[in-house]
Amino acid sequence: MVVGGFHGKILQVNLSRKNFSKVEIKDSEIRSFIGGTGLAASILYDYLTLDLNPLSPEAPLLFLTGPFTGTIVPLSSRYALAGKSPLTGLWGESTSGGYFPFFLKQTGYDGILIIGSLEKPTYLLVGEDGVEFRDASHLWGFSTYETMDAIKREVGGKVYVACIGPAGENLVKYSCVLNDNGRAAGRCGFGAVMGFKKLKAVAVYGSRKPPIAKIDDLKGHIDLALNEIKLNPFIHLIKEYSPAGYVSVGYGFGDTPAYYFSSTIFPMIKVSGRTLKLNYYVKDEPCAGCPIGCGKKILYGKNGIEYVDTVGYEALISPGLLCGIFSLDDIIKIHHLCNVYGLDIISTGVVLAFSIYLYKEGFLADKEFNGGIDYGDSGKIISLIEKIAKRVDIGDLLAEGVKNIGLR
Ligand code: SF4
Incomplete structure (x- = not known):
């Protein structure tokens, strides 16, 4: 048993x-x-x-x-x-x-x-x-x-x-x-x-703890794990910069995509974990019992909202770099909107970047985006997020995901 x-x-x-x-x-x-x-x-x-x-x-x-x-x-x-x-x-x-x-x-x-x-x-x-x-x-x-x-x-x-x-x-x-x-x-x-x-x-809610079979053995293993955590360089990276720290690391060997996966060259310094930390991090937001705290409270200061929740690697890449957006202000806003509406940040960013790609290739019309859309067009991308969440206009199609958009 x-x-x-x-x-x-x-x-x-x-x-x-x-x-x-x-x-x-x-x-x-x-x-x-x-x-x-x-x-x-x-x-x-x-x-x-x-x-x-x-x-x-x-x-x-x-x-x-x-x-x-x-x-x-x-x-x-x-x-x-x-x-x-x-x-x-x-x-x-x-x-x-x-x-x-x-x-x-x-x-x-x-x-x-x-x-x-x-x-x-x-x-x-x-x-x-x-x-x-x-x-x-x-x-x-x-x-x-x-x-x-x-x-x-x-x-x-x-x-x-x-x-x-x-x-x-x-x-x-x-x-x-x-x-x-x-x-x-x-x-x-x-x-x-x-x-x-x-x-x-x-x-x-509750306070019923699960049973632990051998508490002393478990504590010994926890000590070993904590030691590993202290020594692991990747853990240091995410503790310091959140997973956003990987943007610059991945950039070094072409593992950080931009412009709907068509390039790995972009103004990396503008969107690096270090830039994010220096300008926006307020404090750590760890999960329960976590000694690392890769989540970070982020300075926002817009629409009466002082702070927003952590912006990780996926948020920087997906609605950011893949859509050709290199303004951290804009990326933080997009990420927060996805959280507010309850949208997956990764799929949302990929759908938006795919839409830009399709428009530029002539598969989606000007009128779908009120006069077209291009990489870096933060204003239109922000308005599309609300349209997707509410399934309004082109948002109804985009809400179906890339495969269904492609099939249309
Ligand atoms: S437990 Fe939570 S805060 Fe800690 S490293 Fe994992 S995701 Fe980050």
């Missing part, structure tokens, strides 16, 4: 019936698949048939932790979100950090398996005693940040929220699920899966 790392059960929530049950995870499954996305693949195997529509009541969505999550092991506050991707129609997995994963495990469940769909917008409040279905009609249309703030106010106390924004509600195929300080399970479009189910958010 597995004695450490897991509570040994997940919470299965049926949205259509508004009920829940506790489902044991088989010992053999844990031993074979360990946790996170591996274990998620095993648990979901029978649900994910070839003809399953990812945007249907039958489609499952699994929030799952790993054996270290919720324990004293550093860097372990992470959860996997898994199911069938509405973007690809294939297996989808995405992960996120922050505090939500730590407290998901502290609910006394290793994960939450969601099936069915709701008639009215709802959020789930999950604690040690199970689930409360709470009306979220008043939150529908709210940004991710507004949603998290509102739920925290309503529930009070220590509650951690993973939620969707307008992009998920509008079934944008690459909408994300955001939690805490801009941490996102970004890939694969699970925001749309929640949006289809009318599930605005999952909020968790």
Whole structure:
């Protein structure tokens, strides 16, 4: 029997019936698949048939932790979100950090398996005693940040929220699920899966720690790991500059793409992690129990918003360099907008860069962009983000992702 790392059960929530049950995870499954996305693949195997529509009541969505999550092991506050991707129609997995994963495990469940769909917008409040279905009609249309703030106010106390924004509600195929300080399970479009189910958010609280089999052994391994962390040069890079530090490293050997992957030459100094740090970093924003703190609070100072959440490597590359934008002010704004609407920063940037490429190749017309679009056109790119999230005009097509845009 597995004695450490897991509570040994997940919470299965049926949205259509508004009920829940506790489902044991088989010992053999844990031993074979360990946790996170591996274990998620095993648990979901029978649900994910070839003809399953990812945007249907039958489609499952699994929030799952790993054996270290919720324990004293550093860097372990992470959860996997898994199911069938509405973007690809294939297996989808995405992960996120922050505090939500730590407290998901502290609910006394290793994960939450969601099936069915709701008639009215709802959020789930999950604690040690199970689930409360709470009306979220008043939150529908709210940004991710507004949603998290509102739920925290309503529930009070220590509650951690993973939620969707307008992009998920509008079934944008690459909408994300955001939690805490801009941490996102970004890939694969699970925001749309929640949006289809009318599930605005999952909020968790609790203090039930998973069992630890051999605490002294574990502490010894943690000491070794912390030592490795101290010595690892890549960890130093992300601690100092966030993953944005890789922009200049990758630039050195042609691994940092720009202009829709057509060039690796660009004004790197303007968008390097060092430039970002010197001009915008305010303080570290680590996930629960992390000694590194690669997340950084960013100075913003616009529209009454003083600070925004961390801008990582993906944000600099995808809606930044791939779209030919080298102004950190603009990239930070674009990244924040993606968080606000609940859009995956990577897919959003790639779609926008692909659109510019298609326009320049003559596949998309002037009128689609009110007189065309070019690399570096920040104003138009910013306005397109809102159109994508709300599926307005050309945004409705762009919301379908690159494959469907290409097929049109
Ligand atoms: S702050 Fe960064 S390094 Fe630390 S656990 Fe979170 S994602 Fe990992």
